[in-house]
Amino acid sequence: MVGIAQLQHRWTAALACLLASTCAARADWPTTRPTTSHWAFVAPQRPAVPALKDGGWSRNPIDYFVLDRLQSQGLSPSPEAPKATLLRRVSLDLIGLQPTPAELDAFLNDASADAYEKVVDRLLASPHYGERWGKHWLDAARYGDSNGYSIDGARSMWRYRDWVIDAINRDMPFDEFTIEQIAGDMLPNATLEQKIATGFHRNTQINQEGGIDEEQFRVEAIVDRVNTTGSVFLGLTIGCAQCHNHKFDPIAQADFYRFFAFFNSCDEPELKTPVGDQLKRESEIRYQYATLEMEKQEFEHRIAEKAAAWESTLTGAEKATLGENVRAVLSVAGDSRTKAQRDTIISAFRAASPEIRERDRKLAALKKDQAGAVTRTLVLQERREPRQTHVFIKGDFTRHGDPVTPAVPAILPQIDAPNPTRLDLARWLVDPRNPLTARVTVNRVWQHYFGLGVVETENDFGTQGSGPSNPKLLDWLATELVNRRWSRKAIHRLIVTSATYRQSSIARPQLADVDPYNRLLARQSRVRLDAEIVRDVGLQASGLLCDTVGGPSVFPSQPDGVMGLGQFKREWKTSAGPDQYRRGMYTFLWRSTPHPLLTAFDATNATASCTRRLRSNTPLQALILLNDQACLEFARAMASRVLHEAPPDDSARVDYAFRLAVTRLPEPAEKTFLLQLLNKQLNSTPQSLKKEDQSLAAWTIVARVILNLDEAITRE
């Protein structure tokens, strides 16, 4: 047992804190501001870093801004988190993986002043950094592996996903990153990669249902593109102006359709994106096909001759199996047959010839192979002749109002070009004069590190949004992003090396009254891991993880029956070999029947852009972590790993198991508790089992308990 007295002692403080937070009123929901001077529509000015007495706490400018705000409320920051906590936090945040026991030891033993900064640099250089931050972006990009709507057929889109991972790993500046995704196809001499990037806006759903009006769904996809561009880059709810003028923000309905016009002149083709020797393979298939096709033509040229030869070999029994009409023609002498009669014989010959059938089968198979020989991906491609865009009256695409030309919302600085195109739009999005994009972008980065953005309503910087909790900090970060040539790695490094980030996440009673939601950041926040990372923790602790980066999406095991929930009962064929242990982000995302672990832990189903996941905490999550076959497999593999890799005594094994799943040593009370659990299991396993099996069974329960801890799936 954990010491009860000890628990109760600490409880008093925790209770006081919780009571206070519960009673706290919603203090600071903002009131509507006048629109013309709305802060977010005015470009950020670089604020001066506050001069403060900080007792040596601050590590970089971020800390001065945060401390300034804290001091104005009479608050002080929290102490730095323990080293082990800090290491697990920064690893999960930057690469979505836990530190290994060896990495933990190395860090704990590194007494140098810059030990932590060295870890940060190692993580930023890891290929898994692109996976973690790529996944955040892919949520916003509504990336999925199927077409959505009702039929929800599979699509090949992973080349776009890999483009994102790669671009982020290379620290492609965010301005280029934006331009290539919005209009890569329109760049001069666009490369294949730049075209692949336009897949950003091909992640819209495709309705394959029968009986649809194609134009309706083409328009719906464009509406999605407008809304997504608005919320991802501008943090604006432009979509609210689809049917009428925006109720709160200065966006007219015509603004919506002017923006729509940028996206109304694209075609939506599939692009061949060869991987490895696919092109060679494709040309081989093409050659085989052509050879066979030539043979076929030669054969066809002499078909009459061949048919006659066939006829001459027919036995009486064979003739009897032929159709009545054929038998009738056979009785007519060869040279007195009509054309129709000759054709009848040829048809009969075709049907009877194994040679012809075999060749046709081969040709069909080759054709299919050829179609699938090269990986394809969905892209945008600008049309030569633009389409005319109209306002749709009340948002109804069948009711055309006034014609409009492409333009950005009137409230924002305008594009400096006579007939702006999608490429001009892309460049405008990342023009430093644009007041929104840099702010919105750094704010999203910030939200992943602290659970909340500086602007909590990260997709609404309009007048109904929450406003920044620390305006100067936001503007300093936004200008810093631009000054650092839009390098996201630079911003990540700045944030994670700040004293603000490195604080402990333990709640403090005195903060509960003033800042129940931790907007002021007098401490860090505990944040439950994203669905994919919940899986990765299990994979990693068990040692099963296959950490290959990129490639086609995979099919890890999932409970039976999940695929029957959509219109078509599609097959879910569990991937073979290491692919079934790939990171959660590579799980094939069927939009209408997503993997249950993803759904239960709030992953997006990719039907719309998701710029912030809500975090629920439900019994369905508990059922999965407790009972899912995959989770049990993780526990068993982890138990086996502990038995093989740890020094052979139970105390050392508990230490090792704890480090594998939560990156720290258990406290004495925790260790005692787990050892008691272990002994209880050892005593209750059937004595008929072999000793190793008893031991494995008991350790499986211990591993299962540790993997089910709130701490295991939480970044503290």
Next chain:
Amino acid sequence: MYDDQANLRDITRRHLFGRCAIGLGSIALASLLNESAHAAEKRDMAHPLSPRPGHFPARAKNVIHLFMAGGPSQLEMFDYKPKLIELNGEQIPESFIKGKRFAFMSSFAGKERPRLLGSRRKFSRHGQSGAWVSEMMPHTAGIVDDISIVRSAATDVFNHAPAKLFMNTGSTQFGRPSMGAWVTYGIGSESRDLPGFVVLQSGPRGPRGGAVNWASGMLPSSYQGVPLRSVGDPIVDLKTPAGISELQQRDTLDAVGEMNLKRFVETGDPEIATRIAAYEMAYRMQSSAPELIDISGESKQTLKLYGAEPGKPSFANNCLLARRLVERGVRFVQLYHTDWDSHGGPGQNLEGDFEKVCRETDQAAAALVTDLKQRGLLDDTVVVWGGEFGRTPMGENRTTTGRNHHIDAFTVWMAGGGIRGGQVVGATDDFGFAPVQDRMHVHDLHATLLHQLGLDHKRLTFKFQGRDFRLTDVSGKVIGKLLA
């Protein structure tokens, strides 16, 4: 109601003061927790699904929605049109279809005007109310005095997936919460051992669009529908996995609970208390859900009433399960049955295929109303029967003649929970093309349902991207005629 996300976090925080102490009896926290619950807030908002009062006294507690997926033909069942039968084969007057859009538009674009198709089904009047019901629905005909037949339902969109989304969320845009999510967000659920919003399905395939139909949209996923499956575990991963004994399962839960509690006390993070409660509810579900789906203990008479057979998944079994769910306090139950898509042609003809799906549903749907009534549950439960749209009065020529999707008028029936029985509401023109009286748009249906549950559809809102979203978007009215 809870009009912003900050408030939701309050709810999360308050989890602590509700049920999380259950199962941790060994630790003397329970009484502390209870005391603090009083101190903190009179209203029990401890659990995201804990029952909460609505805006005004409710007439009904629960909803069972029988979603007839694919669009049932009202003209073969409820909307009797002698004139249409008389003019069978004539072209529909231009005035009806001018400017209208239909599914499969290209199939009659540039072709001759479509021809009227009279139903071949016999209709007669039933019950004290004398409602017209066809021979296709003999059992439903037997309960007409308990139901309100609405012949004037209307929707906005004519393809299956968007129309299903619209019927469920009041929007054709993805990312909005479904009815069941709104309801459980608004008033929680009485059940402590089962999810508050449960989805069942039967028929040859799942509903088009799948999980988006019961998604929680921008609401927290605590409110999303939980599919109760007829094959395998009723809920994903409900069963303790093979190789883990019941004792080991309990040991695991206890150990996880204790260690989480320790961490909770150390960190002061109320999310951990919520997780402790979630694990305990998961454990209760492990026994409550199998008990729920085991219908073998129902009397022979009851099984016969529904046409249910233990172990053989069917719409009938699901109707019986729906009763068992509301009996156990589950707030919102949705049953999907496919496939009502009667275009004509193989698998979709208006003859055998249509008769089959009528047979699969008629008896059990009627039995559900009868059974609920016998048990005194009908007063508290609104039953809704209907599809995402109806069918055209004009024939659609495929290999056989069927009917196309139709959004202007279709039939929905409702019963129980303060809905007036024994009446027909709304009427359509001579061809059954459009309502001429008491049109009930999907938004109106939603407004009425929420009203019966004590919720004002204009006040049940959720703030997202700066806007107060609601199930009825910017319209919807309660249909007074439907109310008892």
